[in-house]
Amino acid sequence: ETTPVWVQAWDPAEGSERVRALFADRFGAEPDGTWSAPGRVNLIGEHTDYNGGLCLPFALPHRTYVAVRRTDGDAVRLVSAQETSGVREVALSEVAPGTVSGWPAYVVGVAWALREAGHDVGGFDIAVDSCVPYGAGLSSSAALECAAAVAIDALYGLGLAGTAEQPDDAGRTALAEASIRAENEIAGASTGGMDQAVSLRARSGHALLLDCRDGSTRHVPFDLSAHDLALLVIDTKAEHALVDGQYAARRAACEEAASRLGIATLREIDLDGLGDALAALAHGTGPVGEGRDEVEVLVRRVRHVVTEIARVEEFVALLDDDRVEEVGAPMDASHASLRDDYEVSCRELDVAVEAAREAGALGARMTGGGFGGSAIALVRAGAVDEVAAAVAAAFAAEGLHAPAFLVATASAPAA
Numbered sequence: 001e002t003t004p005v006w007v008q009a010w011d012p013a014e015g016s017e018r019v020r021a022l023f024a025d026r027f028g029a030e031p032d033g034t035w036s037a038p039g040r041v042n043l044i045g046e047h048t049d050y051n052g053g054l055c056l057p058f059a060l061p062h063r064t065y066v067a068v069r070r071t072d073g074d075a076v077r078l079v080s081a082q083e084t085s086g087v088r089e090v091a092l093s094e095v096a097p098g099t100v101s102g103w104p105a106y107v108v109g110v111a112w113a114l115r116e117a118g119h120d121v122g123g124f125d126i127a128v129d130s131c132v133p134y135g136a137g138l139s140s141s142a143a144l145e146c147a148a149a150v151a152i153d154a155l156y157g158l159g160l161a162g163t164a165e166q167p168d169d170a171g172r173t174a175l176a177e178a179s180i181r182a183e184n185e186i187a188g189a190s191t192g193g194m195d196q197a198v199s200l201r202a203r204s205g206h207a208l209l210l211d212c213r214d215g216s217t218r219h220v221p222f223d224l225s226a227h228d229l230a231l232l233v234i235d236t237k238a239e240h241a242l243v244d245g246q247y248a249a250r251r252a253a254c255e256e257a258a259s260r261l262g263i264a265t266l267r268e269i270d271l272d273g274l275g276d277a278l279a280a281l282a283h284g285t286g287p288v289g290e291g292r293d294e295v296e297v298l299v300r301r302v303r304h305v306v307t308e309i310a311r312v313e314e315f316v317a318l319l320d321d322d323r324v325e326e327v328g329a330p331m332d333a334s335h336a337s338l339r340d341d342y343e344v345s346c347r348e349l350d351v352a353v354e355a356a357r358e359a360g361a362l363g364a365r366m367t368g369g370g371f372g373g374s375a376i377a378l379v380r381a382g383a384v385d386e387v388a389a390a391v392a393a394a395f396a397a398e399g400l401h402a403p404a405f406l407v408a409t410a411s412a413p414a415a
C-alpha cells in the first residue's frame, strides 16, 4: 500500500509564529520582526539562466521564515529549527569565500555581499524555520538567502525591498544580486540567479518570465485552477546538491562552447542559427588531444540550451493565447532534452515523469538543477490524487524511496 505523502505549506501567520517562538526560546528575547521568502518551481527554461537565456519560474506557497533582531557589533548568531546543534556564531568582518560552512553561509553571505556593495550592515540574531522541502530542487537555499535579504534590508534601513503592496523591483534586483553573490562566493555554488530573482521579484498569480541577458521581467498570468488544471510537484527524494561538481561542469561546458564560437553567451544563438553553430563547434579546434566524444558533448549541451530557450518562448506564447492545455508538449520536450542532451536527469526523475504521464498528466518534466530533486506534472485538477498515487506506486514498484508531493500555485515574493 503506497499512500502519497503531501508537503503542506504553512499559513504565513503560522510560519511567523513558529519562527518567533523559536527565536524567543533560543535567544531569550523577542525578535524585531519576522520575514519570509518562497521556494520556487521553474515551469520551463532549465539551465538557461547562466547562459543569458529565458526561464519561467514562479514562487511556491512554501516559504522559509526568519525572526531577526538587530544587534550591536558585527556578530551574526544563528539558530535553525532544522538543526539542534545550538547557536552558530560568525563575525561579519571575518566572512570571506571559504570561511563559513553549512547553511549559515546562505545568511551571512547575504550580509557580507550587502556590505561589499557599500551598505552599512552590522550584526543580528536570526532564527530560521522552513516548510520548503530541503534539498528537493525547490530552492530552499534561495528562500533562505532572500528571507535574510529582506530582513537585513528592513533592520538596517537599506530601503531596497519596498513594501508588500508596492515592491521596489530595482531594489529587489539589488537584493537578488547580493543573494546570488552569497551563493556563488560564500556558499560556493556556481548557480545562475533564477532562484533568487523569482523569490524576490515574483508576483502572486503570475509566473515570472525572466530574461537573464538584461534581468528584465514580465509577469505572465498563471492561474491553472481557472482551467481546471493543477501543477503537481513530485519531490523524488533523490539526493540533490548543487555544491558538487556536476552543475559547475555543465556551466563550464557552456562557457567553453561560447568561447569557441566567439560569442559572449549561448543566448546569441537562435534556433535558425543552431545548425551552423553546432557545425562550427564540431569542426572547430579544441585543445590538443581532444577526442570526438568531448566535442560531441559540447554539441549536445549547446543544443539543449538553444532549444530550451525556444521552448520558453513557445510556452509563454501558448499562455498568452490561453492555450494552457498545450504547454504539456514543450514540458515533455524539455525533459527529453535535459535527459538526453544535457544529462542532468536521473532514474527517479525519469520514473516520476513517465508514471505521471501514464496516469494522465498533460506533460511532465524535471524542474530545477536536476541530478535528483523534483519533477512537475501538469494534471487535471480532479486527477491530482490519482496521478500522485500512480507515481507513488511506480516508485514502490521500482524499489525507490517514497516520493513526497505538493500542489504548486503561483504565490507571493519575499516580504
Ligand code: GAF
Pocket: 042, 045, 046, 047, 048, 049, 050, 191, 192, 193, 194, 195, 242, 368, 369, 370
Ligand atoms: C538551479 C540553479 F540554482 C539555477 O540558477 C538554475 O541554473 C537551475 O538550477 C537550472 O535551471 O536551481
